[in-house]
Amino acid sequence: MNRFDWPALIRAGLQGLRLRPEQFWELTPVELQMMLGQAAGHAPMGRTGLDALLAAYPDEKQMERDDGA
Template sequence: MIGLDWQGLMRAGLHGLRLTPAQFWALTPFELQTMLGQTQAVAPMGRNRLAELEQAYPDASFGENDGRRR
């Protein structure tokens, strides 16, 4: 897991952006980075990549006797 500079993020959020603690902790790290202007554009996923993921992680089929409800 990538470590986050919580002290720096809290300083930027609470002092720089003047967020309340509740507002700060309600944000995701991505939202906070966006507010601080630190995000980079990410290209949307294409059909080929989606097909690769579908093949690598297929949906489980539900059998009649597996105990799960539909």
């Protein structure tokens, strides 16, 4: 079971972030997590993602040839 470590969260909010008690208790868990730098984010784009992006949006369009080649 996941339980909040309230003493650590309160200490981080009141001492680390210097929030007033009423500010701390008005935050949602997600807001507090973001303020503490623990927000879940997207992983950086890997090479496969970059290659797919480059294929979908090339920097230059290829010139069409008129000679039938």
